[in-house]
Amino acid sequence: MTTAPAAGMEVVEGVLAGRPREIGRALSAVERPGGAEEILRPLYARTGRARVVGITGPPGAGKSTLVQRLAQAYRRRGDSVAIVAVDPSSPFTGGAILGDRIRMSEIFTDPGVFIRSMATRGALGGLSRATGDAIDVLDAAGFGVVLVETVGVGQDEVEIVRSAETTVVVLVPGLGDDIQAIKAGILEIGDVFVINKADREGADRAAAEIVMMLDFTPDRAWRPPVVRTVAPRGEGISETIDAIDSHGAFLRATPEGEERRARRVRGRLLDLLQERFRRAIEDGAARPEGLEEAVTRVVERREDPYAAAARLSGRLLRA
């Protein structure tokens, strides 16, 4: 909390006025561990209006081009669009790759489109917390649609997708050969399935296999549509938007929408509680008595970590 309150207020007002500069500053703030609170608290009451759509899929599925085409289609019908490209970067890739790809594209010059890439940093789970907060910032800034693109490798990204209302899973023909490897997780995540690069051989088979997998769970209230696209040619884009819209209508018309919202908030509160808990210990604000002694005992193998954690935990938590 080194930022003076005045600066924070300026950012908050700028976000609410939809000014790109302040939106950018707010997004940088929420990426910093502990930096979100000051910005988010006054903004939160103004959220809840944007349509939040997650786009995920394996590397090479053509997600960036698809996202670009979806953004253009939303723009044509008058919605302002924010794109958050979440890159599960490592020290090896250095991040921001998805964002850079989008930045080079034609939509970058459209003032009705705001693009931001976010990369992994800080504590475990920090990226999903930061992405949720970034969505709130963009929502409060008045964007009609927020598209969250993740490369879909690793559990962090699965968590991120859960903060979207509607999740589009993008697959490509040829992945069909590995269809056995696609775990049930993907079916739980996907509200809409897109077979991109559908002009390639194997598109029929890929679509048929997704449909078959969906048939195994016939009791779901929402049956995810399977759409075929050729993103660079714009084919199937309006069908994808229709499918996303249908899912939105389903969420509004059934208890599912309310249930998802509650589930998301509960997960988010648990994330925040967990983050506060760890920070309290690391800062020493709630350091359990005997932590350092326990470290020594565990290092010397006089106690196992589970026993130590159980003891320390009892000293930290109220019954």
Place this chain on the structure above:
Amino acid sequence: MTTAPAAGMEVVEGVLAGRPREIGRALSAVERPGGAEEILRPLYARTGRARVVGITGPPGAGKSTLVQRLAQAYRRRGDSVAIVAVDPSSPFTGGAILGDRIRMSEIFTDPGVFIRSMATRGALGGLSRATGDAIDVLDAAGFGVVLVETVGVGQDEVEIVRSAETTVVVLVPGLGDDIQAIKAGILEIGDVFVINKADREGADRAAAEIVMMLDFTPDRAWRPPVVRTVAPRGEGISETIDAIDSHGAFLRATPEGEERRARRVRGRLLDLLQERFRRAIEDGAARPEGLEEAVTRVVERREDPYAAAARLSGRLLRA
């Protein structure tokens, strides 16, 4: 804790006797959320003897072949070797890819080599907890060397590498072009750098660039060696092992070894405390009063998540 105590004891005894079947069962147990405690507690006192080496690097760097060659070299000098291939799998890849690759290799038939692949599942951070526990199981089982291979994408894997004593970062020529993208993180992680595929053009440049990056932090007590390898031909393997050995000697001869061990244990205790904390809330054992009301208020935007978390956290944590 549905396993009968007898079954747990049988597994523990089997692990201590080095029996592959029980080692496998113990590893499956620690992969399950909450499944580690029963196995780990009696085993922990018997850990601390294995040499734990992490191998990480970008996809395509040839890590699996390198790991295989390192394992063979350790075998030749009489060490038994366990390999843990950690796959940051997503629902898309389905995991176990690294492990499968190794499984097809010649070392698979050597009874002195134990191979296991672990994939992402469960809660955030769960994989790094499970990997640390798996290392303990293999350590207690008496393996002289435990090689932990991760694909090095995402923060989970960075965390995993931190549970190794010595970390080998594997790079390849051509990555030199993106050297600016290799963040400081990699320098902090690497105790030994390997330029694999060193018969390719650009190997000199890649090595020179790593050396240059290391020159920027000249005040470190340990200067990571940079080794060149051509893993399929076995070139540079003994030099890599020498470098790993040198780092081991450094850890034993200086306070650094002890400090790292304490840091690792502290991180692990915090992970376990965090896991217990979350589980306590999810199970309702430590459900903060008013959690459900808070969820409703946040869903309805009558309260922001940060305010709700602060209030709930105060009810959970002892001062």
